[in-house]
Amino acid sequence: MxxxxxxxxxxxxxxxxxxxxxxxxxxxxxxxxxxxxxxxxxxxxxxxxxxxxxxxxxxxxxxxxxxxxxxxxxxxxxxxxxxxxxxxxxxxxxxxxxxxxxxxxxxxxxxxxxxxxxxxxxxxxxxxxxxxxxxxxxxxxxxxxxxxxxxxxxxxxxxxxxxxxxxxxxxxxxxxxxxxxxxxxxxxxxxxxxxxxxxxxxxxxTSPQVLTAAATGEAPARSPRRHPMIAPYGMFELADGATVLIAVQSDREWRAMAEGVLARPELGNDPRFAGNRDRIANVDELESIISGALAAIGADEARDRLRASRITVADVRDPLDVWHHVQHAxxxxxxxxxxxxxxxxxxRAPFNISGHTDEGGHVPALDEHA
The missing domain is CATH 3.40.50.10540 (Crotonobetainyl-coa:carnitine coa-transferase; domain 1)
Structure with missing residues (x-):
């Protein structure tokens, strides 16, 4: 084509x-x-x-x-x-x-x-x-x-x-x-x-954070490990020392995580964590509970529970790991x-349009096509 x-x-x-x-x-x-x-x-x-x-x-x-x-x-x-x-x-x-x-x-x-x-x-x-x-x-x-x-x-x-x-x-x-x-x-x-x-x-x-600041009069708090406006959504350590990113985007997902990953279903409707605003307001306590639960089980079991509960989990990779990513291979x-x-x-370019394949091509030398 x-x-x-x-x-x-x-x-x-x-x-x-x-x-x-x-x-x-x-x-x-x-x-x-x-x-x-x-x-x-x-x-x-x-x-x-x-x-x-x-x-x-x-x-x-x-x-x-x-x-x-x-x-x-x-x-x-x-x-x-x-x-x-x-x-x-x-x-x-x-x-x-x-x-x-x-x-x-x-x-x-x-x-x-x-x-x-x-x-x-x-x-x-x-x-x-x-x-x-x-x-x-x-x-x-x-x-x-x-x-x-x-x-x-x-x-x-x-x-x-x-x-x-x-x-x-x-x-x-x-x-x-x-x-x-x-x-x-x-x-x-x-x-x-x-x-x-x-x-x-x-x-x-940057508009979501800018609009939030305009509406509230305060800039969202910075954190190197978590999302400023959604929780739980950030990096956690597993029992083997690996760091993973765990992302919960809805109250339904939070209840699934509380039951299937943390083995504490009562946390799903706990007033401290029932809605995203509640979880953000109590984020330090929330993350402490999650970290403690993950540390108490093996890393493989933690990953299995997260995936079985349909909770997003991702490995935190450095650029060399990305180059060798199994999915890219x-x-x-x-x-x-x-x-x-x-x-x-x-x-390859990520377009992936049917009938057209990125063949790489040539990086031109200066004035190569004069």
Whole structure:
């Protein structure tokens, strides 16, 4: 079967993670992605490390399946070349600073004026207007501004999220917005100007906690081991020293856990724990009871009881454990990619669309497709 985006041409003036990850997923779906890079070393993410087949891990992750061309946008010849590429493109994506993009005439609304059927997408830190529009923004800066840092960590110390969550959230909204705009264009012929703010994208993801704070006047308490608004939902140790995540999402599940796992059915309707608000109000006492019950039985029996009671339980894995995860192996989730310095294994894209398989592809060398 035809790849979902076969024949769609993407031109991207991009660097770092947010825009490259969005366009990599478009390449995963079959689009031709032309990555326009600066002559002075290209995308700076190329130079983070050399851990993956001699290449930067972040660059391999976010740029496989693309073509690379070097264009000097400070020269007339370079601008003419980029204009020619854009004229033949279905989609244009950029994450330059707002001022630089505007001066170059590369903002989405500027391109839509010149090319009425193009789907053009800006990704910026704070948006194109407002008092912070010109501020530089990387992932951890936006994690801080969107509240993610203050929602993560211990009561005594906030912490960054361990993945590039601000970049990834912007990439996912760029991907979905572009796909929606392409669908509309297919029906109506209209192009689109898309303007995404990393701050707004990540704030959407922190909204439940932000809305709770707005309603109550207090930010949810931080905990490194538990959910701030649902209980019991957190990490517990088993008798063999392993740490697992146990998640109860409803009063019915709590009653099932009280009876089938803790062997104390009376706790299911105990006024201290009967509803989620009650369990949150008495969370320390609740978790002490659960920890004591789990410590008193073998780890295998604890897992068996949790699964028999249909309570969600998950192993807490480090990244190396994830690489060797039995589920990934059983579902053949790894694929080879080639680079100019070797071959690496990566995870397949998670789309799993019938008739289309992620074959890995190639990570382009700088200006390889000039």
């Amino acid at each position: 035809t790849a979902p985006l076969a024949g769609v041409v993407i031109v991207a003036v991009e660097q770092a993670i947010a825009a490259p990850l969005a366009t990599r997923h478009l390449a995963d779906l079959g689009a031709t992605v032309i990555k326009v890079e600066h002559p002075d070393g290209g995308d700076f993410a190329r130079h983070y490390d050399d851990n993956t087949a001699g290449q930067s891990t972040y660059f391999v992750w976010a740029n496989r399946g693309k073509q690379s061309v070097v264009v000097d946008l400070k020269t007339d010849a370079g601008r003419d070349r980029l204009d020619a590429l854009i004229a033949g493109a279905d989609v244009f994506v950029q994450n330059l600073s707002a001022g630089a993009a505007e001066r170059a005439g590369l903002l989405a609304h500027q391109l839509l004026d010149r090319h009425p059927t193009i789907v053009a997408c800006d990704i910026s830190g704070y948006g194109l207007d407002g008092p912070r529009a010109d501020d530089k923004a990387y992932d951890l800066a936006i994690q801080s501004e969107a509240g993610a840092v203050m929602l993560t960590g211990s009561p005594d110390e906030p912490s960054k999220v361990g993945i590039s969550i601000a970049d990834i959230s912007a990439a996912m909204y760029a991907l979905s917005s572009i796909l929606a705009a392409l669908y509309r264009r297919d029906r109506t012929g209209e192009g689109a100007a898309i303007s995404l703010s990393m701050l707004e994208c990540l704030t959407e993801w 059983a579902r053949q989730r790894k694929v080879d990619v080639t680079t100019e310095t070797g071959t690496a294994q990566v995870f």
